Amino acid sequence: QKEVEQNSGPLSVPEGAIASLNCTYSDRGSQSFFWYRQYSGKSPELIMFIYSNGDKEDGRFTAQLNKASQYVSLLIRDSQPSDSATYLCAAVGSTLTFGKGTMLLVSP
Amino acid sequence: GAVVSQHPSRVICKSGTSVKIECRSLDFQATTMFWYRQFPKQSLMLMATSNEGSKATYEQGVEKDKFLINHASLTLSTLTVTSAHPEDSSFYICSAIHRGQGADEQYFGPGTRLTVT
Numbered sequence: 067q068k069e070v071e072q073n074s075g076p077l078s079v080p081e082g083a084i085a086s087l088n089c090t091y092s093d094r095g096s097q098s099f100f101w102y103r104q105y106s107g108k109s110p111e112l113i114m115f116i117y118s119n120g121d122k123e124d125g126r127f128t129a130q131l132n133k134a135s136q137y138v139s140l141l142i143r144d145s146q147p148s149d150s151a152t153y154l155c156a157a158v159g160s161t162l163t164f165g166k167g168t169m170l171l172v173s174p
Numbered sequence: 175g176a177v178v179s180q181h182p183s184r185v186i187c188k189s190g191t192s193v194k195i196e197c198r199s200l201d202f203q204a205t206t207m208f209w210y211r212q213f214p215k216q217s218l219m220l221m222a223t224s225n226e227g228s229k230a231t232y233e234q235g236v237e238k239d240k241f242l243i244n245h246a247s248l249t250l251s252t253l254t255v256t257s258a259h260p261e262d263s264s265f266y267i268c269s270a271i272h273r274g275q276g277a278d279e280q281y282f283g284p285g286t287r288l289t290v291t
Contacts, residue, residue, distance in 0.1 A: 098278070100279075100280065102282075107265075108284070108285070109267050109282045109283060109284045109285040110218070110267070110282050111282065112279060112280065112281060112282075115279060154217065154218070156280075158278070162208070162220070162280070164217055164218050164220075165217070166216075166217040167217055
């Protein structure tokens with residue numbers, strides 16, 4: 067069974083710190099990986115996607131992919147209280163599989 | 175980014191009635207849309223994959239006769255919850271695939287909160 071694993075958290079970081087969110091996947095055939103942010107009671111919103119090994123940066127966000135280790139991460143620099151949300155990792159191979167999400171709490 | 179809308183955003187219905195939820199891709203064509211259900215404090219659960227012009231593909235455990243999906247055009251998919259019961263109360267979210275450069279991107283609608291009394 068194809069799985070995407072995330073630590074449920076909560077991950078607590080102080081404002082201004084770097085938040086590091088991690089995700090592992092079991093399907094070696096996965097080609098693309100997505101990070102979504104979901105506020106409580108709201109629909110997920112796409113933050114970033116990555117499909118090549120290495121880093122991809124967009125503003126305060128950096129996605130990292132290591133296909134050999136089957137590992138994807140999302141770094142959030144200069145974390146803000148408004149970043150407090152659940153972050154969902156998703157892998158696309160033959161199917162689309164979501165992790166259960168990691169709750170991030172950024173304290174002022 | 176691409177925009178996906180859902181209507182209604184909230185609906186309350188009585189047990190035994192049917193409810194239709196619409197999902198639209200506003201600025202792109204989507205041959206594939208997905209329907210998810212999310213219970214409180216749980217992750218998204220894929221219910222079905224909706225392909226324009228063909229029958230939807232349902233996930234195991236999802237009753238196709240209860241959750242009717244129609245993807246009649248490249249910008250519209252509908253989910254009808256038939257003979258709704260209180261246990262069907264949930265947050266229903268659709269998404270659409272946008273064929274971007276390099277990878278297909280999935281964009282979510284804002285969701286529909288269904289309460290069955």
